[in-house]
Amino acid sequence: MYSFSQLTERVARAIDGLSFPQSPETLYLPVRYALLSGGKHVRPALLLMCTDLFLQDIEQKHVNVSLGVELFHCFTLIHDDIMDRASLRRGRPTVAGKWGANTAILSGDAMLIEAYKLVCSAADSGALLCAFNRAATEVCEGQQLDMDFERLPAITEEQYFAMVGKKTAALLAASAAMGALTANAAAADVQLLYDFAYKLGLAFQLQDDYLDVYSDAAEFGKATGGDVAAGKKTFLFAGTAAALPERERSDFLQLMQSRRLPAAEKVAQVKQFYDKANAVQRLKDTENALFHAAMQNLALVSVPQERKEPLESLALALLQRKE
Amino acid sequence: MYSFSQLTERVARAIDGLSFPQSPETLYLPVRYALLSGGKHVRPALLLMCTDLFLQDIEQKHVNVSLGVELFHCFTLIHDDIMDRASLRRGRPTVAGKWGANTAILSGDAMLIEAYKLVCSAADSGALLCAFNRAATEVCEGQQLDMDFERLPAITEEQYFAMVGKKTAALLAASAAMGALTANAAAADVQLLYDFAYKLGLAFQLQDDYLDVYSDAAEFGKATGGDVAAGKKTFLFAGTAAALPERERSDFLQLMQSRRLPAAEKVAQVKQFYDKANAVQRLKDTENALFHAAMQNLALVSVPQERKEPLESLALALLQRKE
Numbered sequence: 001m002y003s004f005s006q007l008t009e010r011v012a013r014a015i016d017g018l019s020f021p022q023s024p025e026t027l028y029l030p031v032r033y034a035l036l037s038g039g040k041h042v043r044p045a046l047l048l049m050c051t052d053l054f055l056q057d058i059e060q061k062h063v064n065v066s067l068g069v070e071l072f073h074c075f076t077l078i079h080d081d082i083m084d085r086a087s088l089r090r091g092r093p094t095v096a097g098k099w100g101a102n103t104a105i106l107s108g109d110a111m112l113i114e115a116y117k118l119v120c121s122a123a124d125s126g127a128l129l130c131a132f133n134r135a136a137t138e139v140c141e142g143q144q145l146d147m148d149f150e151r152l153p154a155i156t157e158e159q160y161f162a163m164v165g166k167k168t169a170a171l172l173a174a175s176a177a178m179g180a181l182t183a184n185a186a187a188a189d190v191q192l193l194y195d196f197a198y199k200l201g202l203a204f205q206l207q208d209d210y211l212d213v214y215s216d217a218a219e220f221g222k223a224t225g226g227d228v229a230a231g232k233k234t235f236l237f238a239g240t241a242a243a244l245p246e247r248e249r250s251d252f253l254q255l256m257q258s259r260r261l262p263a264a265e266k267v268a269q270v271k272q273f274y275d276k277a278n279a280v281q282r283l284k285d286t287e288n289a290l291f292h293a294a295m296q297n298l299a300l301v302s303v304p305q306e307r308k309e310p311l312e313s314l315a316l317a318l319l320q321r322k323e
Numbered sequence: 324m325y326s327f328s329q330l331t332e333r334v335a336r337a338i339d340g341l342s343f344p345q346s347p348e349t350l351y352l353p354v355r356y357a358l359l360s361g362g363k364h365v366r367p368a369l370l371l372m373c374t375d376l377f378l379q380d381i382e383q384k385h386v387n388v389s390l391g392v393e394l395f396h397c398f399t400l401i402h403d404d405i406m407d408r409a410s411l412r413r414g415r416p417t418v419a420g421k422w423g424a425n426t427a428i429l430s431g432d433a434m435l436i437e438a439y440k441l442v443c444s445a446a447d448s449g450a451l452l453c454a455f456n457r458a459a460t461e462v463c464e465g466q467q468l469d470m471d472f473e474r475l476p477a478i479t480e481e482q483y484f485a486m487v488g489k490k491t492a493a494l495l496a497a498s499a500a501m502g503a504l505t506a507n508a509a510a511a512d513v514q515l516l517y518d519f520a521y522k523l524g525l526a527f528q529l530q531d532d533y534l535d536v537y538s539d540a541a542e543f544g545k546a547t548g549g550d551v552a553a554g555k556k557t558f559l560f561a562g563t564a565a566a567l568p569e570r571e572r573s574d575f576l577q578l579m580q581s582r583r584l585p586a587a588e589k590v591a592q593v594k595q596f597y598d599k600a601n602a603v604q605r606l607k608d609t610e611n612a613l614f615h616a617a618m619q620n621l622a623l624v625s626v627p628q629e630r631k632e633p634l635e636s637l638a639l640a641l642l643q644r645k646e
Binding site for chain 1: 344346347349402406424429433435436437439440443446449453456459463464466467468470471
């Protein structure tokens with residue numbers, strides 16, 4: 001049995017070992033740059049942890065599938081950064097920021113195809129490709145919904161969960177299911193792990209929404225709530241809009257759409273509305289409920305309880321993270 | 324045995340029958356729009372003709388693979404039109420022109436994933452996916468080379484063939500090979516059909532380069548040579564640059580880079596250089612040589628000669644086309 005950090009190290013080594021053609025350098029240099037951008041490799045490690053539940057050892061073909069998921073995730077970041085006009089990611093210039101949108105479009109496309117090559121290389125069953133295909137479509141749909149929502153004055157919590165379910169949770173869920181599928185797990189266990197990771201993904205996104213406003217960095221002004229500044233439709237936003245009485249609600253929506261206020265000032269005012277609506281409490285309650293439902297799914301997977309410990313630790317760590 | 328037009332009709336009906344989710348409409352409306360843009364469906368029809376060489380009848384799963392190739396082609400057009408800032412294609416606004424670059428990026432991504440779903444749905448062997456994956460990468464590399472070449476003052480014929488081999492010929496070749504693979508053809512026949520379609524693809528591109536300058540439409544000024552106006556590196560360009568003596572060569576390269584001359588005037592002057600370099604004759608000779616080499620590959624495929632007649636007619640029609 002492997003820990004999360006052992007598996008992320010194995011994934012990092014495997015990424016280092018990936019070889020791409022030398023030419024055209026204008027295509028593959030950005031591909032390599034994006035891949036080596038210091039991501040946490042949560043998805044491939046989660047996939048391998050789910051394989052590790054059922055098998056005595058992890059083979060190269062399992063690692064290849066996990067790299068396919070990582071490359072897919074990386075492709076979405078390259079293209080999202082064009083659409084969001086983001087020039088920085090993890091403190092470095094984005095591909096679009098460094099080489100321009102055209103190179104980012106095409107190297108993202110090439111990365112998506114490389115992701116498919118890796119998943120195909122280990123797909124002895126159609127089920128693995130089906131799971132991957134489904135998540136791939138959902139991630140695109142989620143990104144489209146996210147962009148659509150930017151133009152709406154408000155969204156409901158139901159709309160919020162439909163969006164982050166596709167944009168964030170679907171790929172985590174597919175990663176877990178694919179890990180189980182490559183280990184030839186029973187269909188019921190595959191579904192349980194899918195559900196486990198899906199709910200964990202939703203809770204993870206709630207924590208992300210929370211940290212954007214309430215992390216130490218945000219509190220001490222090192223970074224201001226980027227979501228608030230950009231008018232993103234987070235869970236705190238949806239919950240507050242739903243809970244406030246009519247007049248305050250319209251003040252709140254107007255404030256959220258403001259682009260003139262300095263970011264720190266806007267965040268401070270927005271927080272007052274969040275407080276009135278008791279939005280943080282509602283977020284924490286929802287997050288805990290999702291976490292416990294996820295753990296119940298995991299508990300039902302038909303392997304000895306002690307094999308599930310690494311997954312339980314990962315779930316707890318994802319939700320207790322402070323940044 | 325089916326003719327080319329019977330198969331393009333079957334492909335068109337199958338495209339009409341494809342169903343996409345209703346929501347998000349902002350994602351799937353552009354996908355449907357791009358698919359129903361009145362393309363000639365050369366690639367899927369070629370694929371099915373190669374299946375038809377070996378089988379008594381064409382089944383839905385073969386049609387699905389052919390649609391996968393068509394959707395892939397369609398994805399490349401959507402993204403190429405962003406990169407080329409093209410607002411019109413086949414007389415209609417491009418996806419980027421109609422909905423903006425962000426929608427074009429994301430609906431292109433979704434289209435590529437749909438293409439994979441269709442190919443996966445019929446892939447009972449890894450060979451089919453391998454052929455598709457390889458071509459998909461080559462098409463991206465070819466597009467990158469095409470963009471890289473726009474910044475170079477000149478390219479050699481060898482560089483030209485490396486670029487169009489990837490950008491144009493690779494997908495036609497893969498289509499032919501995939502058609503044979505879905506019919507469980509012998510490996511030697513798969514390779515012969517790949518080579519046949521690859522050479523045909525190069526010849527097809529040469530004819531494209533020729534028609535851009537010498538079609539009736541171009542001759543009578545209805546449309547001017549778009550490649551010449553944009554400074555694209557065609558075969559006529561590469562051949563002329565290679566054949567001219569040093570001083571005329573530098574005049575020619577300077578003329579090609581000019582963006583100030585009116586398009587019709589530039590084309591007229593460029594044609595004089597093409598004449599001096601005997602570039603059209605060289606193009607026609609090369610095209611004929613490729614055509615005959617392609618036909619020799621086809622002749623060696625191990626099915627009765629009369630079954631090859633539809634493919635021979637298609638090859639001839641592609642090269643004799645006037646627009």
